[in-house]
Amino acid sequence: MVSIKQLPWALMATLAASCAIAQQRLSPIPADQYSADQKKVVADIAASGPRKEIFGPLLPMMRSPELAYSAERFGEHVYYNSGLDKRVYELAVILLARQMTQQFEWRVHYPSALKAGVKQADVDAIAAGRRPRTLEPDEAAAYDFIVELYKRNEVSDATYARVVDKLGERGVVEIVGLLGYYTTIADMMNVNRTPLNPGTAPMLKTLAKPLP
Amino acid sequence: MTPIQRMACLMMALLVSGAAAAQERMPPIPPDKMTDAQQKVVTDVVSGPRGRLSPPFVPILRSPELLSRLQRVGEYLIYHNSLDPRIFELVVMMMARNWTQQFEWRHHYPLALKAGVKQETIDAIAEGRRPVNLAEDEAIAYDFAVELLANKSVSDQTYGRFAGKFGEQRLTDLVATMGFYTSIAMVTNVDRTPIEDGTAPLLKPLP
Numbered sequence: 001m002v003s004i005k006q007l008p009w010a011l012m013a014t015l016a017a018s019c020a021i022a023q024q025r026l027s028p029i030p031a032d033q034y035s036a037d038q039k040k041v042v043a044d045i046a047a048s049g050p051r052k053e054i055f056g057p058l059l060p061m062m063r064s065p066e067l068a069y070s071a072e073r074f075g076e077h078v079y080y081n082s083g084l085d086k087r088v089y090e091l092a093v094i095l096l097a098r099q100m101t102q103q104f105e106w107r108v109h110y111p112s113a114l115k116a117g118v119k120q121a122d123v124d125a126i127a128a129g130r131r132p133r134t135l136e137p138d139e140a141a142a143y144d145f146i147v148e149l150y151k152r153n154e155v156s157d158a159t160y161a162r163v164v165d166k167l168g169e170r171g172v173v174e175i176v177g178l179l180g181y182y183t184t185i186a187d188m189m190n191v192n193r194t195p196l197n198p199g200t201a202p203m204l205k206t207l208a209k210p211l212p
Numbered sequence: 213m214t215p216i217q218r219m220a221c222l223m224m225a226l227l228v229s230g231a232a233a234a235q236e237r238m239p240p241i242p243p244d245k246m247t248d249a250q251q252k253v254v255t256d257v258v259s260g261p262r263g264r265l266s267p268p269f270v271p272i273l274r275s276p277e278l279l280s281r282l283q284r285v286g287e288y289l290i291y292h293n294s295l296d297p298r299i300f301e302l303v304v305m306m307m308a309r310n311w312t313q314q315f316e317w318r319h320h321y322p323l324a325l326k327a328g329v330k331q332e333t334i335d336a337i338a339e340g341r342r343p344v345n346l347a348e349d350e351a352i353a354y355d356f357a358v359e360l361l362a363n364k365s366v367s368d369q370t371y372g373r374f375a376g377k378f379g380e381q382r383l384t385d386l387v388a389t390m391g392f393y394t395s396i397a398m399v400t401n402v403d404r405t406p407i408e409d410g411t412a413p414l415l416k417p418l419p
Contacts, residue, residue: 012354024318025371025375026380026384028385058249060384061384062386063383063384064293064294064380064385064388066288066292066386067285067288067289067293067384067385067388070281070284070285070287070288071285071388073281073284073286074281074284075284077277077278077281078278081277082275082278101364102364104315149398149401149402153311153312153313153397153401154402154404155400155402156400160237160402169238169271169274170274170275172274172402173238173271173272173274173275173278173399174275174278174340176395176398176399176402177272177275177278177282177395177399179394179395179398180391180392180394180396180398180399181391181395182396183391183394183395184387184388184390184391184392184394184395185391186364187360187364187387187390187391188384188387188388188391190360190364190365190366191360191365191366191371191383191387193365
């Protein structure tokens, strides 16, 4: 039994224990400890990209500098130049975050999805593992394409035709590129146990079948 | 041949022709129809270590800049990654099975054998069984990849064994390999990319 006096200490101990569990496995390498190869990657990205620095979730990859460089360049295209409507883009990202129960991505992209115009009711449905009911036609085409791809590893003719009609062949290819990129980041963050940004809490519940 | 047998044969023939008719959805773009950006990327890729625009990149050419950036990740992973080729090919075979991706399966089948993955290991992966005679390093990589695919996370014990045996660079290369082949499997399955000639057996549905 914990007395009232002991309670704060018990809480502290619990918190400390949970912090220890959640510690990053591949924490960022301090810049002053970078090797020559790592410094070169930092300089090349600063000189070339729109972001000018390696995106935070990719930092564990600095263990493999050339990989970090090429992953950053891939991500810059996906994020800045996919040509997808921001609404469809953000919908795809939160679907991926839900599929992989990636709390960091969900926490970051949930507000971006709302800001881009995805409806609150649809975001809530995706979080809860229900099928959203008020998607716009282009959102619904992308949604069905992604869910079918996850469930069947491929897509039916009807679903394919509808997504090409709404997004074009390039749009379909960009959606797949986006899914591949965010899968890589989500895997990396899940393996690393990347912590959430300070002051934020996980929002996704664990679901056996995340996508309806 | 009884009428029922004849009917069965006819249905078989229809099924086979139906499978053949599952044509690729985003076929090669004829060179004279390519934009300047597409032509430039194709020239870059063909003059690189690949020497050709390999089939999975044919659909991706609809976005030449995406192709350029994604293939660069692949170029690192295929030609310069820090993993033993035997481990790399083992994990690629696991990814092809996970997505039932016939092009990748057939393409990597001989590469995996050549890299030293045992025939019985490939057979087990094809059937969705855990291979029984894995070398120690193969077993460590196999367990890591299986956990990441199934749980989207890796337990401390499995992580510790992998990091202890291979180090952190190989660990990040492995995670990126799985991510890259996810992109490739998705695009080739969507595209229905045709398999290339070869003798390697194709994947059957899991039992």
